[in-house]
Amino acid sequence: MEVRARAPGKIILSGEHAVVHGSTAVAASIDLHTYVSLTFPTNSDNDDKLWLHLDDMALHFSWPVGRIKEALSEKGSHAPSSPKSCSAETINILAALVEEQNVIPEANITIGAGVTAFLWLYTCIHGYKPAMVVVASELPLGSGLGSSAAFSVSLAAALLALSDSANLDSTQQGWLSFGEKELELVNKWAFEGEKIIHGKPSGIDNTVSTYGNMIKFNSGELTRLKSNTPIKMLITNTNVGRNTKALVAGVSERTVRHPTAMEAVFKAVDSISNEVATIIQSPAHDDIAATEKEDKLEELMEMNQGLLQCMGVSHASIETVLRTTLKYKLASKLTGAGGGGCVLTLLPTQLFQIRKS
Ligand SMILES: Nc1ncnc2c1ncn2[C@@H]1O[C@H](COP(=O)(O)OP(=O)(O)OP(=O)(O)O)[C@@H](O)[C@H]1O
Ligand SMILES: C[C@@](O)(CCO)CC(=O)[O-]
Ligand SMILES: [Mg+2]
Numbered sequence: 114m115e116v117r118a119r120a121p122g123k124i125i126l127s128g129e130h131a132v133v134h135g136s137t138a139v140a141a142s143i144d145l146h147t148y149v150s151l152t153f154p155t156n157s158d159n160d161d162k163l164w165l166h167l168d169d170m171a172l173h174f175s176w177p178v179g180r181i182k183e184a185l186s187e188k189g190s191h192a193p194s195s196p197k198s199c200s201a202e203t204i205n206i207l208a209a210l211v212e213e214q215n216v217i218p219e220a221n222i223t224i225g226a227g228v229t230a231f232l233w234l235y236t237c238i239h240g241y242k243p244a245m246v247v248v249a250s251e252l253p254l255g256s257g258l259g260s261s262a263a264f265s266v267s268l269a270a271a272l273l274a275l276s277d278s279a280n281l282d283s284t285q286q287g288w289l290s291f292g293e294k295e296l297e298l299v300n301k302w303a304f305e306g307e308k309i310i311h312g313k314p315s316g317i318d319n320t321v322s323t324y325g326n327m328i329k330f331n332s333g334e335l336t337r338l339k340s341n342t343p344i345k346m347l348i349t350n351t352n353v354g355r356n357t358k359a360l361v362a363g364v365s366e367r368t369v370r371h372p373t374a375m376e377a378v379f380k381a382v383d384s385i386s387n388e389v390a391t392i393i394q395s396p397a398h399d400d401i402a403a404t405e406k407e408d409k410l411e412e413l414m415e416m417n418q419g420l421l422q423c424m425g426v427s428h429a430s431i432e433t434v435l436r437t438t439l440k441y442k443l444a445s446k447l448t449g450a451g452g453g454g455c456v457l458t459l460l461p462t463q464l465f466q467i468r469k470s
Contacts, residue, residue, distance in 0.1 A: 114153055116274045116289075119146040120266035120303075122252040123259040123321045124346060124448045124457055127389040127417050130364045130424050131382035132315040132330060134375075138382075139338070139389050140317055141327040143348075147250040147263035149271040154243055164245040165231055170221065174214050174228060178241040181232070184210055191240035193276040196301035199233045199309055207232045223255065223356055227264055230306040234265070238272040238302070246271075255354050257449020262318030265306030269299045299323055312358040313365070329390045331383075338390055342397045342406065345460040349445075351430035353453025360450040364424050378423050385413050385420075400463060407461045411444035414459060418446035426451035434458075 121142040128138025154160040163181065165174040182189065188203050199207070207229045211217070217224050231246070248268070252260040274289055291299065303319035317330040327338040368375040392410055397403040418435065421427055431447045434456040438445045445458040 114275065115150060116152075116271050117148065117150045118267045118270035118274060119148045120263045120270060120322045121146050121259075121325060122263045123318060124348065124455075125257075125317070126327075126346075126393075126448075126457070127413065127446075128317075128330075128382050128386040129447075129449060129451070130361065130421065130426060131379040131386075132317050133313060133361055133364070134368065134379045135332055136379045136383035137329060137331040137386040137390070138315070138317050139327070139329050139386050139393070140321040142321050142325045143258065145251040145258065147248065147252060147260065147267045149267040150245075150247040151271040151275055152245045153275070154245070160243050162243055163235065165228065166245070166247045167224070167228075168247060168249040170224065172216050172221075172224065174211070174216055176210060176214070178243050181210060181236060182241045185236065189236050189240070191237065193238045193273065194298065196298070196305050197237060198305055203233070204229060204309060226310045226358070227261065230265060230309040231268060233309060234268055234272055234302055234306050237305075238269075238276050253350055253455075255356060255454070256350055256352075257447065257451070257454030258348070259318040259322060259449065261310040261357065262303065262307055262322045265303035265310070266299060266319055266322040268306065269302035273299055273302065296323055310358065311361060313361055327393065329386070336390075338393055340393045341395070342403050343462070344393065344407070344410070345462065347458040347460050348448070349434050349456045349458065351428070351434060351453050351456065353428060353430040355428075355450065355452035355454055357450040360426050360452045364426065367425055375424075378420050382417060382420050385417050389413050404461065404463050407459060407463075411459050411461075414444045414446040414457070421447055421451055428453050431456055 122145045123140050123142050126139040128136055132138035161177055162175045163178055184206055190197055211225050211228045252258050252263055254260045300319055300323040304316050307314040307319050316333055320330060320335050321328050327340060329336040329338055392406055397406050430453055435445050438458045443458050445456050448455050448457045
């Protein structure tokens, strides 16, 4: 039997990093996904391996399930309905299982964290059962568009769909529908995957990837947002690679060095995110009201970008995009963890009419 799941990436409109320290943030899912296929071999296949194929990178892993069982010994836990954190000791054991495959090239070494997260989610949800898992993604990895969360969410969804604890309804065309309870479980498991990849995630990326649309997020609480008018954003990828875990750790270190100043920065970001959420949900009945809304959002994006610079997560490549878009009087901010990665630019609806006159 095969099950396929997909989960979207995201943009953060306001509040990245500060959200890790208790501030509000606003995020929206985007139409780029990570896809996971899970197949259990039939008895006649006589296969005792757990296979993982990362199609985009042409990386192929396979472990005899007995080898995983032996390495984890009593540290493994098979409890699909009770999401559990992977201890530092178990992360090391799983990372060694990944490393001994000798598959990941030095230049892509950070992929190892994703594969470690895979082994944790798989063994917790399915124990030591042979299977084949294939992953493919439309998202650029490590660029701020939530590739790690889309990976964790799509993986958790596929694994839970074929677990005993799932009670899914079949809808049209063979799709299974996840109810609120199942979505909550997917989100919790994905958060455990994110912890292995990010170190100290806020949970916003896995939450927006699980529930979709636009959300406001604070300390694990999500509020769904409804926008009355379309907001267009251009996403520019600087193509400068970076690692969310290291950037999040860098902000925490700065917070230890300058607690009072950083607290003020996080408080300001909280106000900005709450204002962004209010503006997004406010009605705009005509072009003038829509333009006013966009003007306010542009100003808040610029303010948020300034505060991200205070946190030390901007980058020369991001500044280049900011300067370039400013030439056209367009406002931009980094999105996701920064340090390179992607930049958002608001594209006003009246762009062409206004700029011409
Ligand atoms: N399709 C995938 N296959 C395997 N591992 C993946 C995949 N997508 C993401 N990962 C894991 O996630 C890591 C990238 O996550 P990271 O959090 O650094 O960036 P991001 O999620 O793309 O950006 P951000 O967290 O800023 O939104 C990869 O190095 C890898 O470990
Ligand atoms: C940088 C960060 O705030 C967002 C990354 O998309 C990290 C997190 O919230 O987990
Ligand atoms: Mg990530």
